Amino acid sequence: MTDSELQSYVVSLRRELHKIPETGVALPETGRFVTRELERLGIPYTQPNPGGGIWAEIKGGAPGKTAALRADMDALPIDEKTELPFSSRNPGYMHACGHDAHTAMLLGAARVLAGEREGLKGSVRLLFQTGEEIAKGARELIDAGALEGVDGIFGMHIGTLFGEKYPSGTILVPPGCCMASFDRFTLTISGFGCHGSSPEKGVDPIYIAGHVVLALRGLAAREIPAARAAVVSLGRIQGGRQYNLIPGQVELEGTTRALDQETRMKLARRLEEVSSGIAAAFGGHCRCEMDWGAPALTNDGRCAALAAEALRRDLPGVPVEDRLDAPNMGGEDFAYYLERVPGAYLFLSTYSSEKGTDFPHHNERFDVDESKLWEGSAAYAAIARRFLEEP
Ligand code: NI
Numbered sequence: 001m002t003d004s005e006l007q008s009y010v011v012s013l014r015r016e017l018h019k020i021p022e023t024g025v026a027l028p029e030t031g032r033f034v035t036r037e038l039e040r041l042g043i044p045y046t047q048p049n050p051g052g053g054i055w056a057e058i059k060g061g062a063p064g065k066t067a068a069l070r071a072d073m074d075a076l077p078i079d080e081k082t083e084l085p086f087s088s089r090n091p092g093y094m095h096a097c098g099h100d101a102h103t104a105m106l107l108g109a110a111r112v113l114a115g116e117r118e119g120l121k122g123s124v125r126l127l128f129q130t131g132e133e134i135a136k137g138a139r140e141l142i143d144a145g146a147l148e149g150v151d152g153i154f155g156m157h158i159g160t161l162f163g164e165k166y167p168s169g170t171i172l173v174p175p176g177c178c179m180a181s182f183d184r185f186t187l188t189i190s191g192f193g194c195h196g197s198s199p200e201k202g203v204d205p206i207y208i209a210g211h212v213v214l215a216l217r218g219l220a221a222r223e224i225p226a227a228r229a230a231v232v233s234l235g236r237i238q239g240g241r242q243y244n245l246i247p248g249q250v251e252l253e254g255t256t257r258a259l260d261q262e263t264r265m266k267l268a269r270r271l272e273e274v275s276s277g278i279a280a281a282f283g284g285h286c287r288c289e290m291d292w293g294a295p296a297l298t299n300d301g302r303c304a305a306l307a308a309e310a311l312r313r314d315l316p317g318v319p320v321e322d323r324l325d326a327p328n329m330g331g332e333d334f335a336y337y338l339e340r341v342p343g344a345y346l347f348l349s350t351y352s353s354e355k356g357t358d359f360p361h362h363n364e365r366f367d368v369d370e371s372k373l374w375e376g377s378a379a380y381a382a383i384a385r386r387f388l389e390e391p
Contacts, residue, residue: 001115006108007374013037014104014373015086021075021093021100025131025140026051030073030103034128037107041114043126046146053141054128058113060388064122067387068146068153068341069380070334071106072099072132081364096366098158098350101373103128105156108377113384122388125150131333135182135293138333142340152303153343154383155334156376158350158368159361162328166321166349168357168369171311171379173346174324175304179297180229180257181264182331183290187212187252187275189239191284196244203283205250206239212252212275212286213237219270224263231257231329232267257329259296296327297335300342303387307344310386315378330361348376 001009020029028051038045038056045056080087080094088094106126113124127146131137147153162172189209194202213234220230232254239250256271258264272288279286308322334345350357350369357369 001112003374003378006112006377009111010104010108010373010377011370013107014101014370017100017103018084018086018095019089021088021090021095023075023077023093024134025136027073027130034073034103034107038110041111043110043114048144049140053130053137053144053146055141055146056110056126058110058117058120058124058126060120060122061118062121064388065151066123066125066149067384068125068127068150069106069109069384070127070129070153070155070337071102072129072137073103074099074130074133074137076133076362078362078364082367084367094364096363097133097361098366098368099132101158101368101376102156105158105373105376106380108374109380109384112377112381120385120388124384124388135331135333138294138336142336147337147341150341152387153337153341154303154307154346154380156346156348156379157332158348158376159366160349160351160358161330161347161361162324162349164351164358166351168350168352168355169372169375170319170321170349171346171375172321172324172349173304173307173311173344174322175299175301177259177296177298178324178327178345179332179335180231180259180327180329181296182293183256183264183268184293185254185256185268185271185291186289188287189250189252189279189284190286191246191248193248194246196246199246202246204246205248205284206246208279208282208284209237209239209250209252211278211282215274215278216254216271219267219274223270224266228263229257229259229327229329230263230267232271257331259327261295264295294331294333294335295339297332297345298338299344300338303342303344306386306390307346307383310382311379314382314385315375318375346379348372348379
């Protein structure tokens, strides 16, 4: 298959997928689309839960190692504003992170690799997961046994994650840590409700919440060494119903990000100690719940080097960067695979202001530069090929 045949195949798949965004861990329509395509390509697959993650296997002509390639398939609860002719047909939902492209690019790689399967020594396992945005899809596939027998795993994110420094078409494959851990916390501050005219008769959780908000701002700044990255952000604060009524409870919700496990655990511990200490000081109470997300994403040095080498060999002319200025503080549940199997996560930039593909991820106008989609497929195939060659 030529690059331009691959390109038109992947673009047509991506446009179909873009029309049918689904969120969470049940993606029935998307799953049907993917399994139908795998059947067409003659690649056997498994889907343990209806609407859930799928894995497929391309068995080579000779025995050898197993290389896994992963795509995520889920979308976001966003109203699309791109005005693309293949915009979302599912109102209120949108592929605003490029996972439609990931799925299409992996199917493109599947087609390439299936066409050369006789020459492959070993197997290529294709992982199509759900629920990346909620950090649940990778664990579903792992628990179902999708990593059994896998020797190395590779994944890729398309889009604008690392900004304008990397023009569209650049592939980044950094060794070491490249994305942060992401955890969600909920603080429930309880006081004692009363009339707004006589606050001394109650315990005001809004007042307590004000102190907690300020104190949490200081956590990263005062308790984590400046050279270590840490973020504590609040995304929701809710409480009260009327101007003259001091409520009994206020709820805060936020996220913590870190690049190492020690900082991640310290943030979680201090978050709870500081907020419950402040609540107690003012006569209230604070309950802290952690909803643990994925750990920081750390690429295996050898796998990253192998991937960079494969790209330079099989995709001459494609700019490959193997160093990052700084990790991205976003999270990625690909980190769960990397906890179990060595591998590397890559980034395919499609940042282009001329093409209007410079919007941030999760924006209602986010789009990818489609002219680079073949590159993603060719990159997946090149890496799998190279990985299986290595004894
Ligand atoms: Ni994403």
